[in-house]
Amino acid sequence: MQLFDYKEKQPTPALLTTSSGQPVHVSQMRVAGKNFLNNPFVFESIKHEAMSKRPDREVLAKATGAHGYFEVTSDVTMYTKAKVFEKVGKRTPVLARMAISQIDVGASDLYPVTGKGLSFKMYTEEGNFDLLGLNIPVYFYKDPILFRDFLHSFRPNPKTNIRDPTSQLDFITRNPVSLQTMLWVFSEFGLPRGFRHMNAFPMHTFELYNNEGQSYFVKFSFITELGYKSFTLEESSAIAEYDPDLFMRDIYNSIENGNYPSWRLDMDVLSTSDLSKVNFDPFDVTRLWPNGTFTTVQVGRFVLNRNVDNHYAEVNQAAFNPTNLVPGILEPPDELFRGRVIAYHDSQNNRLGINPNKIGVNCPFYARTYNRKGTPPVLDDEGDAVSYPFNSFNGPVPYEDQSRPVRQLDIYQENTADLAGCKRFYNEVTATDEQKQRMIDNMANVSLRVEHSVIERFVALLESVDEDLAARYVNTLDELKRRVTLPQVVEDLDPVKLNPYRKY
Ligand code: HEM
Known part of the structure; x- marks a missing residue:
């Protein structure tokens, strides 16, 4: 389809050149019988391809993206002075990136048990404002050191390059703090019908302040x-077979067809006085705020109405960063956020x-800094502007804002796991029998190839959450083991039998 569109725009072929603009002679197109070092066109073509791959993101590598806008739908000026939210009807251009975790570029979007990302970059007049969300409202851990450990347990084994569900369940039993998020991921909320149909959550608690300096x-x-x-x-495994790029295709086609994907931006709010009354840690990303403790305010909506022209330039090279905030919105004070400050x-x-931030898609509307040089692009590098701050030559100066809180919260967090939250999730969120069973089927599927002692520990953890959850899991896994009889050819390739270090 895209190929035919191109042909329509380009009825006759254009002249081919090298990257430095010299026309390429037809004899340069093939090497046969010639010394290709004397053929800069061939040399450049091979070299460029060989060196074209930059590292992918370590997490959430496979993605799609689109442009659109954010529109304010409610007056939220009592909460924040951020100009992006300053009046109802105001629109701000937006880039969205939608991504799938735990899989590499090229893998199927329907790979089981993955998180999905939805991030928005708002190009505001006060700088880029990035909000990064995942499709589940709680995070796997609150201690940033677990970033490495969690990823390692879910990644292929470093020796064999084979994924090992034993290390995944082992990680959860050794770090019960991650259980609640895993229950969400195993449940129907882990498998949305494409990005368009999923919710997403930035999870941290941000401090907002208004023109009078009051915080929320x-x-x-x-x-x-x-x-x-x-x-x-059943649907996802059937689709995985014939359309591994379904999540990406769905976004592209819906925008091309004028069915623009859209999301409401809501915020759950606690005032400063609420904060001193609550009996839970409102900054803990592994817990939900209990119902009845906060008010929900609608802020606006994101609409995606334009596909990108170049995936590499506009999606792969996009740099979303949770520290890209604007005046009126301060960094969350929790420890996990501090870990993210370094990582991105x-x-x-x-x-x-x-x-x-000098790459086209990341360029803010306005930026004046004292940074110079570095790897390309360097653009004009501020031309002849003075290159050190606090100078006598009218170099850029910082702004002043009396309403910005002078003190920010400094919090110390407990290292506890919210198993009561897991119980609430099991009994209240996956409320019906069907929802519970679906989550447990998913857990049992993943557990089929997990080493026995780890299963025992996992069952003990589930028992400490809810007896019914543990009993159902054990029964479902037993039943699945009885039902699954591998055909001979698969048995011959069974990794357990081939790997002398592993036993069941
Ligand atoms: C210690 C905690 C965390 C660390 C160290 C971390 C680190 C990272 C890193 C290094 C990237 C790749 C960035 C890039 O190269 O552009 C990334 C991407 C991402 N992270 Fe995190 N992350 C953490 C927690 C979270 C949390 C809590 C969320 C959700 C609320 C989140 C959502 C995302 C998303 C959506 C992306 C993909 C952004 C894109 O589309 O480019 N991360 N993270």
């Missing part, structure tokens, strides 16, 4: 305006160089 504490949510819908396990810069410097 908020959690943002992106709520799909199409209504949440999920795939059944490092990852983006590693894959894009030291000037990621």
